[in-house]
Amino acid sequence: MSRRTSPFSRRTDWPRQTNRITCVHEELKEQNIEIIDLTVSNPTRCGLAAPPEFLDALRDPAGLEYTADAHGLLCAREAVAGLFARRGLTVDPRDLFLTASTSEAYGFVFRLLADPGDTILFPTPSYPLFHFLGEINDVELGFYPLTYRDGWRIDMEGLVEALHPRVKALVTVNPNNPTGSYLSEEERRHLNKIAAERGMALISDEVFYEFPLGDAPGASLAGNAPALTFTLGGLSKYLGLPQMKLAWILVNGPEHLAAEARQRLEIIADTYLSVNTPVQCALPAWLSQADTVQAPILRRVRNNWEHLNREAAGLRGTQVLRAEGGWYAVLRVAPVRNEEEWVLKLLSKYHVFVHPGFFYDFEDGPCLVVSLLVPPDDFREGIGRVLSRVEQQSGS
Ligand SMILES: Cc1ncc(COP(=O)(O)O)c(C=O)c1O
The missing domain is CATH 3.40.640.10 (Type I PLP-dependent aspartate aminotransferase-like (Major domain))
Structure with a gap:
């Protein structure tokens, strides 16, 4: 009798179940609920694409x-x-x-x-x-x-x-x-x-x-x-x-x-x-022509970063962790719930999407990660929702 073997390598046997956060996000999109996505970091989707002359x-x-x-x-x-x-x-x-x-x-x-x-x-x-x-x-x-x-x-x-x-x-x-x-x-x-x-x-x-x-x-x-x-x-x-x-x-x-x-x-x-x-x-x-593209990106990330720090200053429940460069910011939030629960709450109740720290193996949580490339109006509205909900729910 021939022994049945898998044609696939062990190295590609990754778990593929969709996580809870993605499921909830998909469901909300199917219901046509408008979500502010604070995770977008594809510059060509953030109004930061290179000018057409580049082609x-x-x-x-x-x-x-x-x-x-x-x-x-x-x-x-x-x-x-x-x-x-x-x-x-x-x-x-x-x-x-x-x-x-x-x-x-x-x-x-x-x-x-x-x-x-x-x-x-x-x-x-x-x-x-x-x-x-x-x-x-x-x-x-x-x-x-x-x-x-x-x-x-x-x-x-x-x-x-x-x-x-x-x-x-x-x-x-x-x-x-x-x-x-x-x-x-x-x-x-x-x-x-x-x-x-x-x-x-x-x-x-x-x-x-x-x-x-x-x-x-x-x-x-x-x-x-x-x-x-x-x-x-x-x-x-x-x-x-x-x-x-x-x-x-x-x-x-x-x-x-x-x-x-x-x-x-x-x-x-x-x-x-x-x-x-x-x-x-x-x-x-x-x-x-690098400056043509880099200058608007740099302006975007710096403006969003400054806005975030200004808005979070003095608020209860959120600490913006110090960053020196790049396209992301990390918020440490009140430990009244874990990262997944924070992300699900913000998503399903307040329609704003952020990444949980565990996507990046943060250990001292709960941490939330946001992209600084998000267009300014969305960034302001989304961050406003995050900061106010966290302050509201983190008690006195
Ligand atoms: C730290 C880091 N390295 C590498 C990459 C991937 O770059 P590439 O698109 O050139 O593969 C990314 C993409 O987000 C990144 O964040």
């Missing part, structure tokens, strides 16, 4: 020619090097690899660094997609804590506890999604020391780097010399163009390691050659 750059006839280059076309990499030059950093285009997305860039770097069973450390709380990106690439996920005092910082003791011989790399999200914390100079030094001592790589996701909520961003790992370092960025945030599917990996570190990494990455990238040519040809023109 002109896609008409370059060079886009009709195909040249296979594992790194991506030189003209596009030179344009990416130019954006680092704006930060005052000289980047050699040979240290750059283009990918179709930052998610794909993570996949390439994980494949480069980790064998099945090796661990990569991720910050917590952070970006929920890491669970999937790790599992799809056969990476064991380890976590190091960020803790909040009057700002979010890496808990260095917790980080050291998370280290073990099979940790191959550490991911930092700079600034982090959704806590909005940049790396400090001191944290950068600590990470470099640990990574160099242990022969471990650093992966710095800097997709939100250009969006400080204050005057200046924090420390960057682009150009980092003491440890093998991969700095990731991409158009989905840099120019608010997620649909154009272009991102980059910058490789730095001690030259013998960086050279080996480049050669191995060349083979990974050459296997896919996943970035399309018209977008690469359009990149120099787009990046030369």
